[in-house]
Amino acid sequence: MSAATHTTELERQQRLIAAIFAPQMEPAACPDVLQDGARREAGLAAYRGNGLAHARNALRAQFPTVLAMLGNDAFDVLSARYWRARPPRRGDLAWVGEELPAYIATVDSLDAWPWLADCARLDWAIWQTAGAAPPRMTHADLQRLAAEDPAGLSLRLAGCTAYIPSAWPIVTIHLAHQDEAADWSMVRQAILDGGGQTAWVWRPQGDAAAEVRTIALEDAAARWVAALAAGESIVGALDAAGEGFDFAAWMQKALAEGWLDGVAAFAPR
Amino acid sequence: MDKRRLIAATSVSLLALGILAAPPASRAAALEKCFGAAKAGENACAGVHHCAALSDLHGCKGSSKVNYDPADFRLVPDSTCAKLGGLDEQQAKALLKHPRAVHAFEAQMQKRNS
Incomplete structure (x- = not known):
């Protein structure tokens, strides 16, 4: 043509x-x-x-x-x-x-239903994650992390992950709708309590055949992930996470599940 | 522990443990769309990329109602579609212009996989 x-x-x-x-x-x-x-x-x-x-x-x-x-x-x-x-x-x-x-x-x-828009954001993140590229973290990234000053490095989150902060218990609501035996009184109470949740969504190792997982992040992990998503340096993200965040455990889980795309030079915004 | 030392020590131990997972077999190679190779309800995403041109569009992932419908695809590792008896996009488009050929294809795939 x-x-x-x-x-x-x-x-x-x-x-x-x-x-x-x-x-x-x-x-x-x-x-x-x-x-x-x-x-x-x-x-x-x-x-x-x-x-x-x-x-x-x-x-x-x-x-x-x-x-x-x-x-x-x-x-x-x-x-x-x-x-x-x-x-x-x-x-x-x-x-x-x-x-x-x-x-x-x-x-x-x-x-x-003021939580509906955030529930929709979570649905959309899950939909997007299902078709995203697999993680690209390599041994070379880990070696760089071990050798260079982490104040000058940032961690890039993989495309097959997503985080959705919300003022509502969106993960509790979402998971209840996946469970035929859900305890709806618990869901109702979670909404009445007014506690928000940050949803963390990922497709293990970006495997097209794997089921997408959804969990609610603890507060420290939510601050850490939010800082990484904002492009903060690794040291800056640790500062944001604060006490109570277990970096070693998070990294081990991140590599096993495929949450990272690699290490990049930190570029302050 | 100082943050820098914590990060370096964690990285070294993760390297030593070989914790960086090997890519699963299903994504070791690039994936390709394989038309006509999905059973009902097992399609990756149907007709969405072809709008109404290929078929009467149903919703999407997992919503195929017909076994081995050449208008639906599933993702398979590169170069394995032909071995499964499936079609690439051009072949699927050509086949869909001939309803009798579509039925024959579905029957052939059903027989092959039964």
């Missing part, structure tokens, strides 16, 4: 997308659609319906905890509103839920 043809096709598809998402009160402008009248509107309606149905199915797969909390009907309404409010920016349904957590936080009718 030539560059000129490609541009024309790109423009044609962009016009069609604009027509699909145009307000339906008035006929959508789309000069490339050859039909007119009712037939044209029926065609565009089919595109709209298919797009929404595909998006809804993808969103159900990407946000299982949100789906379980809202139920099918309410989730479908949310999906439809989200589809209209935040049209997809990529031609890949694997990314359709990218903005759903932020969108949920703006929906007034979901105020009764």
Whole structure:
């Protein structure tokens, strides 16, 4: 396909997308659609319906905890509103839920479940982690860590990990929805207690066949991970973690599970 | 213990223990998409990268309803797809234009793996 043809096709598809998402009160402008009248509107309606149905199915797969909390009907309404409010920016349904957590936080009718947006962030992190690249930490990284001044080094977290701080017990809520015998009174009490959790998500060694794991981090470990994610030096991250953080145990677990991508020169921000 | 000494000592002991895990066999090589090689419910992610062009899109991971549907893929180590009887993306697209060939392919894969 030539560059000129490609541009024309790109423009044609962009016009069609604009027509699909145009307000339906008035006929959508789309000069490339050859039909007119009712037939044209029926065609565009089919595109709209298919797009929404595909998006809804993808969103159900990407946000299982949100789906379980809202139920099918309410989730479908949310999906439809989200589809209209935040049209997809990529031609890949694997990314359709990218903005759903932020969108949920703006929906007034979901105020009764203030933890829902953070639960959605956790669902999305798990979805993203499942397809991320495996960790790249090597022996050379460890040798560098042993030989160089750690004040000038930082640890890079692997792409197959994610941390989600929240003012709500999102890990307790998430795990309860994975467990058929969950103790819901305990979940309710955790919410009433008002204690937040930092979720730590990883896919062991980035293995595509391995199940993604989710735990709640202790406070010191949460501060450590947050500092690493912010690009802090290793010494600075240890300072942030404070007393009670077991660096040796964390590193051993990190290497066994594949939480690190390697060591990099510390670049103050 | 001083933080610098703690970090160095930990690194040395981890090196000595050989704690850095070897990559699991499933990611020793790069992965490739292998179409038509997934049983129902075992697909990696279906049709998502092809929008509605390949099939009536279902949700995603694990939501395939049909055994060995050439519109669905699973991730396999590089160069192993053909050995499993699966198809690359171009082959899958070509096959999906012919419904009879799709049914024949699924039956053949079912027989091969039964």
